[in-house]
Amino acid sequence: MSDPILSVRDLSVTFPSEYGTVQAVQDLSYEVHQGEALAIVGESGSGKSVSSLAVMGLLPKSASISGEIDLMGKKLFTMDDKQLSTLRGNTISMIFQDPLSALTPVYQIGRQIAEVVRIHHPSVSADKAHRRAVELLDAVGIPEPQRRAKQYPHEFSGGMRQRAMIAMAIANEPELIIADEPTTALDVTIQAQVMELLKSAQEMLGAATVLITHDMGVVAGFADRVLVMKEARMVETGGVDEIFYRPRAEYTRSLLSAVPRVDLSGADETDAVAGSAMLDLAKIVESAGPKAPREKRPKVLEVTDLHRIYPITKGALVRRKVGEQRAVDGISFDIREGECLALVGESGCGKTTTLMEIMQLRAPQQGSIKIAGKETGNLSRQERAAMRADVSIVFQDPMASLDPRMPIADIIKEPMRVQRYSEKRMNERVDWLLSMVGLLPEHAARFPTEFSGGQRQRVGVARALACDPKLIVLDEPTSALDVTVQAGVLAMLADLKARLGVSFLFVSHDLSVVRHISDRIAVMRRGKIVELGDTDEVFAHPQHEYSRELLAAVPIPDPEKARQRRRQVIDRQAFEGAEDLDADDDAAAADPPNRDTDGSHATN
Amino acid sequence: MTNPGDIRSTADASELRRRSDPDANPVLGSALDDPNLQEDAVPAQDGPAIESMSRGELLRRRFLRNRSAWIGMIIFAVLVLMAIFAPMFYQYGPFERDLRNSLTGPTQYHWFGVNENGLDIFARTMQGLRISLVIGLGTAVLTTFLALIVGITAGYIGGKGKWGAIGDGALVNLINLFLVIPSLLLLMLFSPVLQRASWLWMIPLLALFAWMLTARVLRAMTQQLVRTEYVEAAKFMGVNPIVTMVRHIIPNIASWIIIDTTLGVSAAILGETGLSFIGFGIQYPQVSLGTVLQDYNISAPYTWIPPAAVLAALVISINLMGEALRDALDPTSGSSRL
Numbered sequence: 001m002s003d004p005i006l007s008v009r010d011l012s013v014t015f016p017s018e019y020g021t022v023q024a025v026q027d028l029s030y031e032v033h034q035g036e037a038l039a040i041v042g043e044s045g046s047g048k049s050v051s052s053l054a055v056m057g058l059l060p061k062s063a064s065i066s067g068e069i070d071l072m073g074k075k076l077f078t079m080d081d082k083q084l085s086t087l088r089g090n091t092i093s094m095i096f097q098d099p100l101s102a103l104t105p106v107y108q109i110g111r112q113i114a115e116v117v118r119i120h121h122p123s124v125s126a127d128k129a130h131r132r133a134v135e136l137l138d139a140v141g142i143p144e145p146q147r148r149a150k151q152y153p154h155e156f157s158g159g160m161r162q163r164a165m166i167a168m169a170i171a172n173e174p175e176l177i178i179a180d181e182p183t184t185a186l187d188v189t190i191q192a193q194v195m196e197l198l199k200s201a202q203e204m205l206g207a208a209t210v211l212i213t214h215d216m217g218v219v220a221g222f223a224d225r226v227l228v229m230k231e232a233r234m235v236e237t238g239g240v241d242e243i244f245y246r247p248r249a250e251y252t253r254s255l256l257s258a259v260p261r262v263d264l265s266g267a268d269e270t271d272a273v274a275g276s277a278m279l280d281l282a283k284i285v286e287s288a289g290p291k292a293p294r295e296k297r298p299k300v301l302e303v304t305d306l307h308r309i310y311p312i313t314k315g316a317l318v319r320r321k322v323g324e325q326r327a328v329d330g331i332s333f334d335i336r337e338g339e340c341l342a343l344v345g346e347s348g349c350g351k352t353t354t355l356m357e358i359m360q361l362r363a364p365q366q367g368s369i370k371i372a373g374k375e376t377g378n379l380s381r382q383e384r385a386a387m388r389a390d391v392s393i394v395f396q397d398p399m400a401s402l403d404p405r406m407p408i409a410d411i412i413k414e415p416m417r418v419q420r421y422s423e424k425r426m427n428e429r430v431d432w433l434l435s436m437v438g439l440l441p442e443h444a445a446r447f448p449t450e451f452s453g454g455q456r457q458r459v460g461v462a463r464a465l466a467c468d469p470k471l472i473v474l475d476e477p478t479s480a481l482d483v484t485v486q487a488g489v490l491a492m493l494a495d496l497k498a499r500l501g502v503s504f505l506f507v508s509h510d511l512s513v514v515r516h517i518s519d520r521i522a523v524m525r526r527g528k529i530v531e532l533g534d535t536d537e538v539f540a541h542p543q544h545e546y547s548r549e550l551l552a553a554v555p556i557p558d559p560e561k562a563r564q565r566r567r568q569v570i571d572r573q574a575f576e577g578a579e580d581l582d583a584d585d586d587a588a589a590a591d592p593p594n595r596d597t598d599g600s601h602a603t604n
Numbered sequence: 605m606t607n608p609g610d611i612r613s614t615a616d617a618s619e620l621r622r623r624s625d626p627d628a629n630p631v632l633g634s635a636l637d638d639p640n641l642q643e644d645a646v647p648a649q650d651g652p653a654i655e656s657m658s659r660g661e662l663l664r665r666r667f668l669r670n671r672s673a674w675i676g677m678i679i680f681a682v683l684v685l686m687a688i689f690a691p692m693f694y695q696y697g698p699f700e701r702d703l704r705n706s707l708t709g710p711t712q713y714h715w716f717g718v719n720e721n722g723l724d725i726f727a728r729t730m731q732g733l734r735i736s737l738v739i740g741l742g743t744a745v746l747t748t749f750l751a752l753i754v755g756i757t758a759g760y761i762g763g764k765g766k767w768g769a770i771g772d773g774a775l776v777n778l779i780n781l782f783l784v785i786p787s788l789l790l791l792m793l794f795s796p797v798l799q800r801a802s803w804l805w806m807i808p809l810l811a812l813f814a815w816m817l818t819a820r821v822l823r824a825m826t827q828q829l830v831r832t833e834y835v836e837a838a839k840f841m842g843v844n845p846i847v848t849m850v851r852h853i854i855p856n857i858a859s860w861i862i863i864d865t866t867l868g869v870s871a872a873i874l875g876e877t878g879l880s881f882i883g884f885g886i887q888y889p890q891v892s893l894g895t896v897l898q899d900y901n902i903s904a905p906y907t908w909i910p911p912a913a914v915l916a917a918l919v920i921s922i923n924l925m926g927e928a929l930r931d932a933l934d935p936t937s938g939s940s941r942l
Contacts, residue, residue, distance in 0.1 A: 018662060359840045388842035401833035405855040415841040463837070 039223035099161035110149025159190030217555025329527035454485030676924030759826025
């Protein structure tokens with residue numbers, strides 16, 4: 001085996017803080033070889049991002065670092081910023097999490113890519129660099145690369161921006177690519193494409209890759225080796241099959257078992273650890289199965305032919321309507337008592353607009369919304385206020401949905417106060433609600449910042465339950481949480497549904513999350529429901545093409561299955577252009593360190 | 605922190621705190637039947653190590669770590685104590701004439717000297733300091749109050765349908781109107797008239813022309829808060845808008861309001877002394893630092909250096925405290941580093 005491209009030994013990073021020194025990374029050691037993909041997996045705050053920023057030399061000045069980082073025989077800690085700059089973008093390149101903030105909004109995409117080329121190859125003419133940029137855009141699968149290169153980042157969608165970032169990262173054929181949560185901000189179908197692209201690009205370049213992610217599904221399809229981190233330390237490292245099928249550490253096992261799987265229903269047997277906890281969740285759901293057949297139970301929510309159309313206007317003084325955005329375009333569904341309907345779709349499909357229309361309790365633009373048999377359109381003020389008790393909402397971000405200045409007892413009491421509960425009854429209910437969602441009544445006096453994300457989401461659920469609602473609307477309740485916490489919150493929701501008989505409208509972009517908790521699924525796309533049916537039915541035999549596409553794109557935390565699904569998207573031709581660049585470069589006697597592309601291919 | 609994905613939000617301080625103590629925080633949250641996998645039991649009440657630092661405590665620490673905060677507080681405290689107690693025991697009053705000693709420098713009887721009208725400068729400076737402090741503090745509080753009402757109302761109703769937008773527009777135009785009218789001229793016009801009733805009229809008069817910029821900022825901050833999920837949640841619970849404003853919006857912008865009020869005190873003092881200096885501010889039966897300065901004699905520095913120095917010390921000390929507060933609240937400022 002060749003020498004490692006990157007070797008990290010005993011890396012420790014600490015930050016000073018108000019509470020004393022914080023260990024962000026502790027004694028981390030790993031090696032990445034040529035052509036190898038290492039995935040660093042861990043939950044938020046485990047130090048995975050900090051470790052890779054240390055490799056790039058991008059940590060803030062207040063951080064103190066010890067240990068050794070070798071990049072192809074060079075000690076990174078002995079180099080100053082200027083020397084590091086020649087490496088960044090050329091030998092190491094990084095793909096960041098948020099493609100919107102990683103691209104400069106005021107420059108054309110093509111120029112930004114050309115810039116990366118020209119910084120490290122000053123002899124390349126602007127024209128040539130631009131041509132190379134177009135080539136690269138083509139290589140990463142952006143249609144009409146000529147025209148697109150002249151566009152600005154805001155004209156690109158999220159997925160295309162991330163493609164452009166990848167184009168930038170591979171522009172100089174780096175030896176090492178670090179991808180920090182490259183697909184977290186993207187929709188699942190786009191995520192699948194971007195990960196495929198990244199994999200192909202990596203294979204094509206023979207570069208070593210470090211993928212930092214929290215998503216086990218992504219890891220299974222991408223990595224050769226996996227390193228699991230927890231609380232600044234390495235827990236376990238090994239080959240991808242070893243980690244997924246025979247994890248040694250307890251933490252790895254629990255991390256894997258909490259991953260929801262789209263490809264398994266309760267009955268399937270598998271040798272993979274991944275998803276086993278979620279299967280238990282499915283059992284909770286099934287054991288509490290419906291008491292009466294669906295048709296006999298009363299309808300809690302009935303939405304018929306709901307429309308929400310936003311006019312697109314032009315002109316400042318005199319507004320002309322130039323078009324319309326059909327955010328919700330004639331959807332109909334109903335939810336029966338004790339049922340969970342999942343509304344699934346990618347970002348921008350109208351899920352949230354639908355929720356807001358329901359939560360407003362006002363007459364929609366067109367169509368009707370009936371809650372517990374009553375039209376929301378013709379309610380009096382008192383009736384509407386009373387109905388607020390019947391429908392409640394749990395928001396996506398548990399950090400943002402609780403007022404940081406209120407103790408959680410007051411947060412939970414707020415809806416009850418509106419419904420004029422007596423003080424004594426409120427206090428009793430707060431205790432009961434807190435224990436219901438798995439918190440202790442003693443916590444009532446604490447502030448939201450004292451709780452972790454999962455606990456805060458539980459407080460959010462407690463608040464939603466406060467007035468005995470008939471329907472709880474859940475707006476992506478787990479998408480901001482770590483997987484293990486997510487599994488806990490989902491289990492709690494399933495349990496609540498079984499015990500209290502509330503109905504859920506569960507909005508999510510993630511099919512694997514809703515698989516185990518929902519009774520019925522509605523797949524939404526561009527304001528329309530394209531498929532609506534029983535969960536098992538939809539998963540087993542998706543009728544609509546879009547549902548099939550969505551299902552196929554969900555990453556499966558099972559390396560064996562993930563490999564079967566992989567396809568090639570990138571074409572080899574586009575990479576041959578890079579050879580000419582190097583030829584020019586050598587001719588101009590520029591001295592980029594270690595740029596013997598041919599040699600490195602030979603050692604492979 | 606450079607990477608937003610690494611530490612998520614405002615709560616990062618307490619997050620960091622918890623993470624730094626691995627025993628106290630088993631990350632695992634799978635709340636399924638396996639007892640090993642229970643979501644991290646919330647740290648018990650008696651664990652002092654895990655008790656996260658409250659926002660107030662954090663603020664206090666950062667504020668007190670700042671040296672200029674200490675300097676500002678000490679100077680300000682000394683000046684306030686002097687303003688309260690000095691006129692009580694000093695033997696001369698602000699209007700007692702000692703014409704025999706007129707235009708003499710500091711002596712052991714007249715600490716800062718005597719001006720050409722035979723008035724004791726120390727007595728007048730201390731009396732002026734009293735008045736200027738009262739007017740400065742009063743104006744700042746009243747300004748903030750006006751700005752709070754207009755700013756929050758405009759910010760809150762702005763997003764509420766067609767009528768809300770009209771109301772918001774009207775308030776914004778009111779702010780703009782007050783910004784363009786020549787406030788100095790109006791102050792010079794009204795101040796002498798109102799002075800006849802009481803010197804305290806100075807406070808509402810100064811406040812009336814000082815609230816606009818604060819109101820604009822408060823409006824923008826409210827607009828931001830109205831879009832947060834917890835305000836939205838309150839709306840979906842049917843909480844009364846006024847209750848929402850008092851309970852959710854004001855506490856969350858309170859820290860900014862405090863800073864602005866602090867810095868507003870020095871601005872109000874400067875406004876009042878300036879007006880008094882040109883003769884349109886505080887009138888005869890009262891003195892302010894501005895009127896003391898008005899009696900300057902350029903060839904006798906002791907007639908104007910002491911009141912000017914006291915005024916400068918007052919304004920600088922307030923600004924030092926205000927800046928230190930701002931630094932303490934701003935997580936990106938230097939004071940968050942250790």
